[in-house]
Amino acid sequence: MSDAIEIDVCALGDLAVEEGRTYVVADEQLALFRMRDDTVHALGAVCPHRGGPIADGQCDEAVVWCPLHAFGYDLATGACVNGDFRLPRFDARVEDGRVVVTVPE
Template sequence: MSLATRAPHRLGPVDQIPFGEGRAFDVAGEQVAVFRLRSGAVHALSAVCPHRGGPLADGQLDATVVLCPLHLNAFELATGCSTTGAAPLTRYDVSLDGDEIVLLL
């Protein structure tokens, strides 16, 4: 799907996600985890671990990866690729418009 045909979804204020944490959103029927790094950067990935359906928004994260809270599979925030051999996650384009989270889907 081209960038021109993807629709922006406004998810609300970024302050609903504390620094260093993630939150899950239902966006047009997709479960999306949005992460707010301590640097203020935001990333968005599929919210469900492909291994056993773990809730990735509840995982531990650092500047580059999130760990699934169930079995510690690690996924790169920038790409969705696994560093531990699991199937990759879908990565979504996400940005801030002022203080509002905007996800392209």
């Protein structure tokens, strides 16, 4: 991303494994998901289909399912696995027990 900033969002321990949590970061609504290996994925928090809260969806190691209409989104890419939608994806990493996300400036 050009003109991007890195923001410390939360402690890794604030995220339950394979459950989403929504944060507002630099005017972006993000859904963060912690995996079993303690990696973190960051996607846009609002389903483009009908505005469903992505962080409230069920997920596994690869896909999160929108709780409203069951559109599935690949956690690594944001691409919809069963429709023509896409969620924004943001780079996320864990550094010293903290989740750092890169967002547009």
